[in-house]
Amino acid sequence: MSEAVGPPSACAGGGPGLFLAHPLGGPAATPQEKHDLTQQLHRTGVSSRSSTFTGLSAFPLTPLVDDQVDEGAFAGLVGRLARAGVDSITVLGSTGSYAYLTGRERARVARLAVEHAGATPVIVGVGALRTSHVLACVEDAEAAGAAGLLLAPMSYQPLTDDEVFELFRTVTEHFSLPVVVYDNPGTTHFTFSLDLYARIAALPGIASIKIPGVPTDPVAARAHVAAIRAAVPETVTIGVSGDALGAAGLLAGCDVWYSVIAGTLPAPPLRITRAAQRGDAAEALAESRRLAPLWDLFAEFGGSLRVTAAIAEEVGLVRAPSLPLPILGLDREQRARVVEVIEKLRLPDG
Numbered sequence: 080m081s082e083a084v085g086p087p088s089a090c091a092g093g094g095p096g097l098f099l100a101h102p103l104g105g106p107a108a109t110p111q112e113k114h115d116l117t118q119q120l121h122r123t124g125v126s127s128r129s130s131t132f133t134g135l136s137a138f139p140l141t142p143l144v145d146d147q148v149d150e151g152a153f154a155g156l157v158g159r160l161a162r163a164g165v166d167s168i169t170v171l172g173s174t175g176s177y178a179y180l181t182g183r184e185r186a187r188v189a190r191l192a193v194e195h196a197g198a199t200p201v202i203v204g205v206g207a208l209r210t211s212h213v214l215a216c217v218e219d220a221e222a223a224g225a226a227g228l229l230l231a232p233m234s235y236q237p238l239t240d241d242e243v244f245e246l247f248r249t250v251t252e253h254f255s256l257p258v259v260v261y262d263n264p265g266t267t268h269f270t271f272s273l274d275l276y277a278r279i280a281a282l283p284g285i286a287s288i289k290i291p292g293v294p295t296d297p298v299a300a301r302a303h304v305a306a307i308r309a310a311v312p313e314t315v316t317i318g319v320s321g322d323a324l325g326a327a328g329l330l331a332g333c334d335v336w337y338s339v340i341a342g343t344l345p346a347p348p349l350r351i352t353r354a355a356q357r358g359d360a361a362e363a364l365a366e367s368r369r370l371a372p373l374w375d376l377f378a379e380f381g382g383s384l385r386v387t388a389a390i391a392e393e394v395g396l397v398r399a400p401s402l403p404l405p406i407l408g409l410d411r412e413q414r415a416r417v418v419e420v421i422e423k424l425r426l427p428d429g
Contacts, residue, residue, distance in 0.1 A: 090182030090216040131200040131226050132287040132316040133334045134166030135352040138174040139342035142397035148184050152397045157195040163345035168196050169229055171204030173266050174339045179403035186219035193224040200226035206233045217254050231261035232269050240275050247279045257286030273310050280311035289337045292321035293328045300331035323374035326367035329355035339383040343391045344427050372420045385409050389417045394427050
């Protein structure tokens, strides 16, 4: 059973005082200091380009057991990432199953992440169907001591460009935490245009754009990233997602890799990122090619979430089953394939 945390979270449905910070309750001096520093840098216009929104950002699972967040396992995942030396930890992304959690659960996850991340910056996903619920989730992330926000335009009814712009404008108007624009059409079913990137990136408070991969051709990849770079302010970083294209994106000029697998197996993505940062394209690409059996599983089994959860379960990082129902995870035969790849690649330490 998850531990109760003060009064019901506004993230569960808004309410009076929506734009007022919650009392932090409990000891949170270090997270608050980190939050205050982030706020000060943002207000004074100092770019976060060299720290929070560059390098490798790891996206951990939010494991569940008996339909409750497994707080011990989650804290263990976060602490493991901090010790591994990732540049930031992004919780409550798609890998973190944010859309399946209640507001209270999301607020608790945000606080746990900051508490166990040490000095590693924590970015918190705040996407929700209603703008008022997004703002309440931002309030909870701010109270937890988050260093930044990850905002996806969630929808049931298809959204227009103007509606998505207004969502980002409203968040940046009411809060000063830096925002990562989460472009993930595979889950949100909304596709950003270059023009919309430019409109949103011009808002105060936009720190990074998480793009859904790059073309496989290196020349086309560089041109794609260059076109985005030309459309947004120089203080806004560009981040690649889609793990099979992480190396390609970094080598094409992306500033950060927003990585699913790094949230469970940080060592190989760190090797790729550090090689790309020092300009060693051959090493970065070689390590990515070595992980091709893993990327193939992602493609074969409909994305990264089920495979990543199976890996975390098989290597003992979380208990099985760890995904929120109705997601069943992989079946026995598929899990055997995962185990085969784990052994072939000598994971988690390989």
